[in-house]
Amino acid sequence: MIKIRGLNKTYNLGLPNALHVLKGIDMDIAAGEFLSIMGASGSGKSTLLNVIGILDNYDTGEYILDGTLVRGLSETRSAELRNHKVGFIFQSFNLISFKNAMENVALPLYYNGVPRRKRNELAMEYLEKLGLGAHAHHLPSELSGGQKQRVAIARALISRPSVILADEPTGALDTATSREVVEIMREVNRTDGITMIIVTHELAVSKATDRIIYLRDGLIASDEHNPNPVIEF
Ligand code: ADP
Ligand code: MG
Numbered sequence: 582m583i584k585i586r587g588l589n590k591t592y593n594l595g596l597p598n599a600l601h602v603l604k605g606i607d608m609d610i611a612a613g614e615f616l617s618i619m620g621a622s623g624s625g626k627s628t629l630l631n632v633i634g635i636l637d638n639y640d641t642g643e644y645i646l647d648g649t650l651v652r653g654l655s656e657t658r659s660a661e662l663r664n665h666k667v668g669f670i671f672q673s674f675n676l677i678s679f680k681n682a683m684e685n686v687a688l689p690l691y692y693n694g695v696p697r698r699k700r701n702e703l704a705m706e707y708l709e710k711l712g713l714g715a716h717a718h719h720l721p722s723e724l725s726g727g728q729k730q731r732v733a734i735a736r737a738l739i740s741r742p743s744v745i746l747a748d749e750p751t752g753a754l755d756t757a758t759s760r761e762v763v764e765i766m767r768e769v770n771r772t773d774g775i776t777m778i779i780v781t782h783e784l785a786v787s788k789a790t791d792r793i794i795y796l797r798d799g800l801i802a803s804d805e806h807n808p809n810p811v812i813e814f
Contacts, residue, residue, distance in 0.1 A: 582610055582611055582612040582614075582646070582647055582743060582744065582776055583608065583609065583610035583633065583644075583645070583646055583744065583776075584608075584609055584643070584644070584645040585606055585607060585608040585609075585633075585642070585643070585644050585645075586607055586642055586643040586644075587605050587606075587607065587641065587642040587643065588603055588605065588606040588607075588608075588629075588632065588639050588641075588642035588643070588644060589601070589603055589604060589605055589606075589639065589640050589641045589642055590602050590603040590625075590628060590632065590637075590638075590639045590640055591640055594640060601799065602625045602628045602799050603625050603628055603629060603632070603639065603799050604798070604799035604800050605642070605800065606629065606642070606799075606800070606801060607801070608794070608801065608804075610744075610776060610778065611776075612743065612774070612776055613770070613774045613775075613776055614776050614777070614778075614791065614792060615766075615767065615770040615776075615777045615779075615790050615791045615792075615810075616777070616778055616779070616790050616791060616792035616793070616794065617778075617779045617780070617781055617786060617787040617789075617790040617792070617793050617794070618630070618778065618779070618780045618781075618794045618795075618796060619781060619782060619784075619787050619793060619794070619795050619796070620782070620795055620796035620797060620802075621782070621797070622782070624796045624797055624798060624799065625796055625798075625799045626748075626780045626796055627748055627780065629780075629796065630746050630748050630778065630780050632644065633646075633667075633744075633746060633778065634663065634667045634669060634746045635651055635654075635659050635662055635663045635667065636663070638652075639652075646662070646666060646743075646744075647666055647743050649662060660692075664689060664692050664693055664740060665693070665740065665742070666742055666743045666744065667742050667743075667744055667745075667746060668689075668736070668737030668738060668740065668742040668744070668745040668746070668775075669737055669745070669746055669747075669748075670730070670733050670734060670737050670745060670746070670747035670748070670750045670766075671733070671747075671748055671749075671750070672748060672749035672750065672751075672752035672753050673753060674721070674726075674729040674730060674732070674733050674753075675733065676721040676729060676732060676733060676736075677721075678720065678721055678722065679720070680720075681717065681718045681719060681720055682708060682713060682716050682717050682718070682719055682720075682721070682724065682732045683701055683704045683705060683708060683717040683718065684701075684704070685721070685732055685733075685736055686704035686707055686708055686732060686735040686736045686739055687700040687701055687703070687704035687739070688736060689736060689739055689740040690703065690704075690739060690740060693740060700739075703739055704717075704735070704739060705717060707735040707736075707738055707739050708732070708735055710735070711731045711732075711734060711735050711765065712731070713728060713731055713732065713735070716728060716732075725758075726753060726754050726755075726758055727754060727758035727761055727762065730750060730751075730754065730758075730762050731762070731765065733750075734762075734765060734766070734769065738769065738773070738775070741773075742775065743775070743776060744775070744776040744777070744778065745766075745769075745775055745776070745777050745778070746778050746780075747766065747777065747778070747779045747780065748780045749780060749781055749782070750762055750766070750779060750781075750786075751763065751781065751783060751786055752781075752783075756814050757814070759783070759785070759786070759814055760785075760812060760814040763785075763786055763789050763812055763814075764812055766779065767789060767812065785813060785814045787807075788807070788810065788811055788813060789810050789811065789812045789813075790807060790810060791806065791807055791810055792804070792805065792806055792807060793805055793807055
């Protein structure tokens with residue numbers, strides 16, 4: 582589903598402050614995988630995730646998402662591909678503060694041209710699935726951290742993406758809530774078969790995944806199957 586070959590990315594390419602961040606990444610991810618990317622701060626995890634999510638481009642190499650070569654695409658085509666194929670979950674939730682939970686969840690469908698009534702109906706369905714039906718009309722400021730992340734998960738799911746990319750999804754949560762969020766992501770992966778890539782520096786999160794990739798200084802240091810995934814916080 583994801584095929585990456587010899588991928589390089591340098592920030593400020595050609596400038597004196599150029600920073601070579603991804604130094605030849607090779608990676609294959611099959612549909613339905615549940616994996617984590619670990620590594621020290623600054624090792625290039627977010628950069629890699631942003632390239633995979635078509636939020637940022639790369640310099641050399643090849644990236645194929647669901648059979649489409651992601652390179653030299655127009656802004657419109659990138660956005661279209663991103664909106665249909667990728668869901669995002671962030672450490673800081675990235676909810677819109679003046680929109681309620683339902684409207685936040687419905688937002689990706691707005692970009693995909695779905696009429697309001699239909700998108701709100703679907704948003705309610707996903708909120709209920711995540712146990713937040715009663716909070717549909719709450720603003721983000723009226724929700725706990727765990728509830729906000731569940732809203733973000735519903736928002737990531739609503740466009741039925743092929744892959745969900747989560748950048749430190751538990752970074753702002755306490756242990757009990759982190760566990761809850763990881764359990765939900767595991768469940769979503771199992772029941773909907775959605776590929777889930779989780780960037781984390783928390784060992785407990787990576788231990789819950791089936792495959793653990795370590796990034797060191799812009800290179801893959803190890804890539805191993807986890808034979809016994811456990812949710813242990
Ligand atoms: P990680 O997520 O593993 O902490 P990042 O991918 O965020 O690492 O960053 C890798 C390196 O690239 C860091 O040294 C960071 O400071 C630098 N970096 C990240 N984003 C940018 C940017 N937009 N412009 C310049 N440098 C950046
Ligand atoms: Mg990061």
